[in-house]
Amino acid sequence: MHPSSSSAHLERTIQSEIRFSGVGLHSGAMVAMRLVPAAAGSGIVFRRTDLDNFEIPATGRNVAKVSYATSLMRQSVLIQTTEHLLSALIGCGVDNVIVEIDNLEVPILDGSALPYVRAFDRVGLRTQRRRREYLRVLKPVEVCDGSKFIGVYPGTGYTIDYTIDFPSPIGCESFHGDLDLGDYAQLIAPARTFGFKEDEPMLRNMGLIRGASEACAIILTRTGILNGPLRFADEFVRHKVLDLIGDLALAGRRIQGRVVAERAGHAMHTALVQRLMRDRSAWELAPGYDEVAETAAPVRSVAPSLVLTPAHA
Ligand SMILES: [Zn+2]
Numbered sequence: 001m002h003p004s005s006s007s008a009h010l011e012r013t014i015q016s017e018i019r020f021s022g023v024g025l026h027s028g029a030m031v032a033m034r035l036v037p038a039a040a041g042s043g044i045v046f047r048r049t050d051l052d053n054f055e056i057p058a059t060g061r062n063v064a065k066v067s068y069a070t071s072l073m074r075q076s077v078l079i080q081t082t083e084h085l086l087s088a089l090i091g092c093g094v095d096n097v098i099v100e101i102d103n104l105e106v107p108i109l110d111g112s113a114l115p116y117v118r119a120f121d122r123v124g125l126r127t128q129r130r131r132r133e134y135l136r137v138l139k140p141v142e143v144c145d146g147s148k149f150i151g152v153y154p155g156t157g158y159t160i161d162y163t164i165d166f167p168s169p170i171g172c173e174s175f176h177g178d179l180d181l182g183d184y185a186q187l188i189a190p191a192r193t194f195g196f197k198e199d200e201p202m203l204r205n206m207g208l209i210r211g212a213s214e215a216c217a218i219i220l221t222r223t224g225i226l227n228g229p230l231r232f233a234d235e236f237v238r239h240k241v242l243d244l245i246g247d248l249a250l251a252g253r254r255i256q257g258r259v260v261a262e263r264a265g266h267a268m269h270t271a272l273v274q275r276l277m278r279d280r281s282a283w284e285l286a287p288g289y290d291e292v293a294e295t296a297a298p299v300r301s302v303a304p305s306l307v308l309t310p311a312h313a
Helices: 083-091 114-123 184-188 197-205 235-251 266-278 289-295
Strands: 010-014 018-023 030-037 044-048 054-057 063-066 070-074 077-079 097-101 125-131 134-137 141-145 148-153 158-166 171-178 194-196 218-221 255-262 283-286
Touching: 010 030, 018 114, 044 077, 054 070, 054 077, 063 266, 070 235, 070 266, 083 114, 083 184, 083 235, 114 184, 141 266, 148 266, 158 235, 171 235, 184 235, 194 197, 194 235, 197 218, 235 255, 235 266
Parallel strands: 044 097, 134 255, 158 255, 194 218
Antiparallel strands: 010 125, 018 030, 030 097, 044 054, 063 070, 070 077, 134 283, 141 148, 148 255, 158 171
């Protein structure tokens, strides 16, 4: 077998189906969700079982309004709050899966990606006979909005530098990590979403967080944490990294490059995906870096004129 076929760079799916149920963070609706193994090359596809199995591929072209969560929409059919599940899939190297869901929002579970990671551990992952392609960043792409910033740069691995600056008691936190080192499950997945008690009336008036509770989020006041203890001293910035990985999953492939984010959020994350998709000179689809090094020659050439096939459409 060719050395480049090392399983680290082959696509993967789950060994068997996984079921989740729970409440949607924003809709408050009870939802049943089933993850089903999918064929190589099919990507991550949501399927609304309550709407004749209507399918919505998890790609940037289907990003809907983004405020407090990332939602996908196709032909006015919605899937809300996709980021934690997508983060777990990318973080754990699951390329292909069908996500069957009987309502409009992914369940919030404990507010982190840990329940997904544990479920993947339980059923196991299956390596498939197709080489994984990465979205290799070739030149900087940046999005700026006042003091908010996000940019992606060429680099080996998938490194993330994230800095947040929230009101007390969170303050400034920074996190640096490289997903290719395989630390997602330990360092990122357990970090929970969070919100300030003081913002609750405003958010509820906006029709948001109807499913929020102390079981699915860290709840803060300006003076402290209502439902401690934290899972990490810097759990807040780690959760932003979790969100970022989930939102960038909408690029359709795992990224090869360096991401820098300052005070960003879902809107900035998905704006970066869309800007990246539009600038076809900023990236190429490529095999893993170490895979190329192993074989001492490019495994395949990527034509500069290669057009993005919405990989998973
Ligand atoms: Zn989140």
